[in-house]
Amino acid sequence: MCDAWWQVDLGASAAISSIVIWNRTDCCSSRLANYWVFVSDTPFGPTDTPGVLAGRAGTWSSFQTASPNPATTLTVGVQGRYVRVQLGGTDYLSLAEVLVFGTGGAPPPTELALGKAATQSSTLPGYPTAVAASAVDGNTNGSFSDGSVTATNQENEPWWQVDLGASVAVGSVAIWNRTDPCCLIRLNDYWVFVSDTPTTLQSRPGTFSFHQTNGYPFPSTTIPVGAQGRYVRVQLFEVNYLSLAEVQVFGQ
Numbered sequence: 001m002c003d004a005w006w007q008v009d010l011g012a013s014a015a016i017s018s019i020v021i022w023n024r025t026d027c028c029s030s031r032l033a034n035y036w037v038f039v040s041d042t043p044f045g046p047t048d049t050p051g052v053l054a055g056r057a058g059t060w061s062s063f064q065t066a067s068p069n070p071a072t073t074l075t076v077g078v079q080g081r082y083v084r085v086q087l088g089g090t091d092y093l094s095l096a097e098v099l100v101f102g103t104g105g106a107p108p109p110t111e112l113a114l115g116k117a118a119t120q121s122s123t124l125p126g127y128p129t130a131v132a133a134s135a136v137d138g139n140t141n142g143s144f145s146d147g148s149v150t151a152t153n154q155e156n157e158p159w160w161q162v163d164l165g166a167s168v169a170v171g172s173v174a175i176w177n178r179t180d181p182c183c184l185i186r187l188n189d190y191w192v193f194v195s196d197t198p199t200t201l202q203s204r205p206g207t208f209s210f211h212q213t214n215g216y217p218f219p220s221t222t223i224p225v226g227a228q229g230r231y232v233r234v235q236l237f238e239v240n241y242l243s244l245a246e247v248q249v250f251g252q
Contacts, residue, residue, distance in 0.1 A: 016039055039060040042226075071183070136247065176246040
């Protein structure tokens, strides 16, 4: 793919002194050439290109033209929470390890949605475990017959939502899909919203929104958020059933 990227959220802004990048060492080490490393306190967007980030205010950048063999160390010396490695062209991106050294940071993010009050637009009748609470019970098992997967009726733009109980800093949202072969592709065109207002809509002021159209989670996907909110919603963008194995909300 073009400008493929990998990134890490450190959980809080930290004074980063250096970054060590360990390359793949088999057939393909030459793929990691002509790549960028970015550090910022502002989240990187999924469609941000190196051209955009290299000129963005407050973002540290370094362009590397030699492949690490097996590793290379970059001296950084800036403050940041997010670190991204991104190719400057079309290729596969493979990394053995990325080490970020510095001071500050934060303890691991807390899972905020576990056991919280969840609702959904409807519940498939005849299946007691298809209720909204099944997506915040701590069980990521995606097999519907095992009794920990939600399901709505087939309807237009069905949704699932959790109330975190208070407004919090949401760092990321992990969405675990139903894994039965019949039905995992249903979750392939959906929105994720974060807001302090219960009903969340795209383009509404104060609402974080992310539209996922590139494939379905298998079994899960993690979406970087970096926004404040109390309510997290997952909503389909079409007529279908909505099923979720688990929704994990990480923050402080």
